[in-house]
Amino acid sequence: MISFENVGMRYGMGNEILTDVSFALERRSFHFLVGPSGAGKTTLLKLLYLAHRPSRGLVNFFGKDLATLERDALPRIRRRIGVVFQDFRLFDHLTAFENVALPLRLQGAKKAQVADHVEELLSWVGLDDRMHARPATLSGGEKQRVAIARAIINKPDLLVADEPTGNVDAEMSKRLMHLFVALNKEGTTTVVATHDETLVRTVGAPVLRLDKGHIHLHPGGTPIDPGV
Amino acid sequence: MWGRTLQFLPTKSLREGLLPWVIGVMLFLCTLSLTGTIAIGKGLASWSAGLTSNFSVQIVEKEVREREQQTSDALRLLKATPGVASATVLAEAEILALLSPWLGEMPINSDLPIPTLIDVKLSEGATINSQALSERLRATAPGAQLDDHQAWMTQILDLANVVQLLLVGVMIMVVLSTVAIVIFGCRAGLATHRESIEIMHLMGAEDKLISKAFDARYLAHGLKGGLFGVLLAAGILWLLADLAIKMSQGLISAGLPEASNLLWLAILPLFAATLTMVTARITVRKALLEMM
Numbered sequence: 153m154i155s156f157e158n159v160g161m162r163y164g165m166g167n168e169i170l171t172d173v174s175f176a177l178e179r180r181s182f183h184f185l186v187g188p189s190g191a192g193k194t195t196l197l198k199l200l201y202l203a204h205r206p207s208r209g210l211v212n213f214f215g216k217d218l219a220t221l222e223r224d225a226l227p228r229i230r231r232r233i234g235v236v237f238q239d240f241r242l243f244d245h246l247t248a249f250e251n252v253a254l255p256l257r258l259q260g261a262k263k264a265q266v267a268d269h270v271e272e273l274l275s276w277v278g279l280d281d282r283m284h285a286r287p288a289t290l291s292g293g294e295k296q297r298v299a300i301a302r303a304i305i306n307k308p309d310l311l312v313a314d315e316p317t318g319n320v321d322a323e324m325s326k327r328l329m330h331l332f333v334a335l336n337k338e339g340t341t342t343v344v345a346t347h348d349e350t351l352v353r354t355v356g357a358p359v360l361r362l363d364k365g366h367i368h369l370h371p372g373g374t375p376i377d378p379g380v
Numbered sequence: 381m382w383g384r385t386l387q388f389l390p391t392k393s394l395r396e397g398l399l400p401w402v403i404g405v406m407l408f409l410c411t412l413s414l415t416g417t418i419a420i421g422k423g424l425a426s427w428s429a430g431l432t433s434n435f436s437v438q439i440v441e442k443e444v445r446e447r448e449q450q451t452s453d454a455l456r457l458l459k460a461t462p463g464v465a466s467a468t469v470l471a472e473a474e475i476l477a478l479l480s481p482w483l484g485e486m487p488i489n490s491d492l493p494i495p496t497l498i499d500v501k502l503s504e505g506a507t508i509n510s511q512a513l514s515e516r517l518r519a520t521a522p523g524a525q526l527d528d529h530q531a532w533m534t535q536i537l538d539l540a541n542v543v544q545l546l547l548v549g550v551m552i553m554v555v556l557s558t559v560a561i562v563i564f565g566c567r568a569g570l571a572t573h574r575e576s577i578e579i580m581h582l583m584g585a586e587d588k589l590i591s592k593a594f595d596a597r598y599l600a601h602g603l604k605g606g607l608f609g610v611l612l613a614a615g616i617l618w619l620l621a622d623l624a625i626k627m628s629q630g631l632i633s634a635g636l637p638e639a640s641n642l643l644w645l646a647i648l649p650l651f652a653a654t655l656t657m658v659t660a661r662i663t664v665r666k667a668l669l670e671m672m
């Protein structure tokens with residue numbers, strides 16, 4: 153569904169952040185992306201959520217070659233990708249409800265449909281009493297849950313999450329991973345960047361390990377948590 | 381007309397707060413320049429129309445008898461000229477009143493030889509060949525001098541045209557400055573909201589939808605600023621018109637729009653709003669094209 157072949161990435165005239173990165177994400181696959189700081193995780197995530205084009209190499213999204221893709225065609229592909237940013241990137245002047253509703257409203261969903269979906273999802277992530285709160289009044293964990301809800305509200309084909317459990321307690325972390333796995337089982341290809349090795353072992357999914365711009369694929373192990 | 385819009389920008393932004401006021405000041409200047417241009421045009425038209433419909437003939441002759449004879453001959457010729465509605469000899473008292481600013485008060489029977497002045501009025505729409513008439517007058521009355529105000533009117537008209545051109549120049553500069561200010565404001569707005577725009581892009585928003593959020597915003601800025609500028613200018617114009625009427629100054633009062641005619645200014649805020657919105661749209665679209 154998504155493939156990277158000998159992808160290299162550099163900013164301006166700087167050194168290559170990613171070198172000859174090749175991997176494929178099959179439909180319904182679940183991968184963790186790990187690696188030390190400065191290994192190029194953020195850059196790879198940016199390529200995965202189409203914030204940048206690579207400096208070289210072939211990238212294919214949903215059967216379309218990114219190199220030949222017109223700029224006008226990008227929004228349609230981006231709508232199939234859900235992104236959870238590490239720093240949440242919520243709209244401060246919008247409520248939790250309005251933030252989560254944005255992707256649906258972008259797709260032109262009806263008001264009643266938007267209300268039903270958003271309320272249901274926010275209740276599910278435990279924010280039913282914080283729906284009309286603005287991000288400034290939410291805790292770090294609450295913001296993270298709003299960001300996750302916004303990323304998955306339109307059931308994306310690809311979910312890219314950057315440290316999605318970094319600001320939540322163990323119980324909420326487990327619930328969110330349950331949600332990711334459930335979405336994955338319904339067909340959402342998922343990539344979760346994390347530093348949390350326990351989380352990786354708990355889910356037991358394959359791991360893309362970045363080291364100094366190079367990528368290595370490690371097969372998944374047996375999940376520690378059978379529920380997940 | 382508007383299609384689907386999605387307002388994702390905060391309703392207030394400190395960096396754009398002054399924009400409507402700046403647009404307002406620009407519109408104020410623009411309105412005054414435009415009104416000035418129209419006023420001068422209208423004033424000159426009515427003024428020169430008044431002047432070209434009449435002229436004067438002086439009979440300059442020292443000898444009183446000879447002067448009277450020439451005056452009578454000139455009057456006869458003038459009255460027989462096609463297009464002349466009336467030819468009237470001004471009384472000596474009237475001539476002295478006209479000369480008093482230069483010569484001071486003088487008794488009517490002073491020794492100073494005063495030329496005879498004939499005021500000639502043309503029929504409506506009539507024109508005369510002043511050079512031919514002047515030659516015929518001189519043949520009949522050698523002391524006759526025809527003055528159709530042409531020499532000094534040309535100078536005044538030239539001056540008025542220069543002033544008009546200057547005002548048009550000011551207007552163009554004001555419009556261009558407004559465009560530049562909106563571009564700067566828009567770029568500042570884009571910089572302020574860059575992260576929001578990027579998130580919208582990543583969620584799959586098209587450039588068109590993003591720029592529409594700016595369209596609505598800048599349309600409101602333009603309308604607000606335009607109304608402020610035009611209302612201020614309308615107030616000042618109304619005061620000037622009122623003052624001019626009280627002063628009975630033909631040139632000024634003829635050109636200034638009357639209070640009841642100031643309604644045409646209502647179109648200017650719409651112009652400002654459209655100009656601001658279109659400028660913002662082009663700026664935002666260009667900036668968005670630089671993003672992936």
